Amino acid sequence: MTGPADSAKGRILLVEDDPEAALFAIRVLGMRGGFDVTHSADPAVALRRAREESWDLVITDIEMPGMTGLELLEQLRLHDPLVPVAVVTAHVTVDNAVSALRNRADEFLEKPLRAEPLIETAVALVAKGRAARLAGREVVLAIGAHPDDVEIGAGGTLLGHHHAGHQVAILTMTRGARGGLEDQRAEESANSARILGADLYLEDLDDTSISEGDPTITAMSRVIEQVEPTILYTHSIHDVHQDHRNTHRAAMVAGRGVGRVYCFQSPSATVEFGPSLFVGIDAQLSGKLAAIDAFVSQTTVREYLEPDLISSTARYWGRFAQARYAEAFEVVRDRGAIRSGPARDAHEAGRSRSTSETDSEDPHAIA
Numbered sequence: 001m002t003g004p005a006d007s008a009k010g011r012i013l014l015v016e017d018d019p020e021a022a023l024f025a026i027r028v029l030g031m032r033g034g035f036d037v038t039h040s041a042d043p044a045v046a047l048r049r050a051r052e053e054s055w056d057l058v059i060t061d062i063e064m065p066g067m068t069g070l071e072l073l074e075q076l077r078l079h080d081p082l083v084p085v086a087v088v089t090a091h092v093t094v095d096n097a098v099s100a101l102r103n104r105a106d107e108f109l110e111k112p113l114r115a116e117p118l119i120e121t122a123v124a125l126v127a128k129g130r131a132a133r134l135a136g137r138e139v140v141l142a143i144g145a146h147p148d149d150v151e152i153g154a155g156g157t158l159l160g161h162h163h164a165g166h167q168v169a170i171l172t173m174t175r176g177a178r179g180g181l182e183d184q185r186a187e188e189s190a191n192s193a194r195i196l197g198a199d200l201y202l203e204d205l206d207d208t209s210i211s212e213g214d215p216t217i218t219a220m221s222r223v224i225e226q227v228e229p230t231i232l233y234t235h236s237i238h239d240v241h242q243d244h245r246n247t248h249r250a251a252m253v254a255g256r257g258v259g260r261v262y263c264f265q266s267p268s269a270t271v272e273f274g275p276s277l278f279v280g281i282d283a284q285l286s287g288k289l290a291a292i293d294a295f296v297s298q299t300t301v302r303e304y305l306e307p308d309l310i311s312s313t314a315r316y317w318g319r320f321a322q323a324r325y326a327e328a329f330e331v332v333r334d335r336g337a338i339r340s341g342p343a344r345d346a347h348e349a350g351r352s353r354s355t356s357e358t359d360s361e362d363p364h365a366i367a
């Protein structure tokens, strides 16, 4: 990711297979407009970069070999409902226009492009995208006892928050010395957090002897003060591992001021784990698996990290969600302002509640 200095005006991903048209747009947007422009002539490569990095605007040609700009738009929308997209075509047809609208293209530009309208469109769309992200801003903190706990329990949900434009942070209480070389696991944690679009806070408590009081509560409180989360995820109390239970207890104290608190399932959860919130993660499952796969030193020795176990668990919880794959959460608290806006709608769309959920303070509760 580029620093704020060279991306202040906006990062634009330009997808254009015609070298002449690409050169014109790069010159106009980069040199005259002052934007940070990245060009890709290959729509498949562009789609990957669009998913993996953060952009202020995507401008795509429609007529390209391999994948049309409209197909690219459709795929992109599965992961990122908010990034502004302008589609460019030399042949405006009804089919193109309908498809572009259905997949929420923000602007339809006709070739040949002209300099002034192109810059004006880019300025307007970058501003629109940034405003949409700010309006729906939630701040999410996920607290886990060990490296990989958060990724297994809530990795797909966190990625969903990220794609909805929310700020996401992960706090891991130990460096997992008992489970592998400390430095290696710290690096793996950082890589995994990057895949989920999350900031990582790594504490250094003693593995297998996390206390439910201090220093655990103080360490959590420090991060909560800094991050100021509106949503908190942590371990369930229904877990056979004492580190997980004590992390849960400490988080309940340190996070007492957070309006929404949910508990995820660990591989060591007991049968008492009783979720009532199910978050669909169909579009996030592959990202979740990639985040877990980042723990390479563990994936070869720990059976609970096997992709088929992760997938089949999510497939099972999908029974309770309007999704094929889901993550499940116990609800500790579900109140406080949920800001309206496209970001919230995008994320909440995949959520389902079991009928037993009766928190009357929930603003979305069905009367």
Ligand SMILES: [Zn+2]
Residues within 6 Å of the ligand: 145, 146, 149, 241, 244
């Ligand atoms: Zn753990």
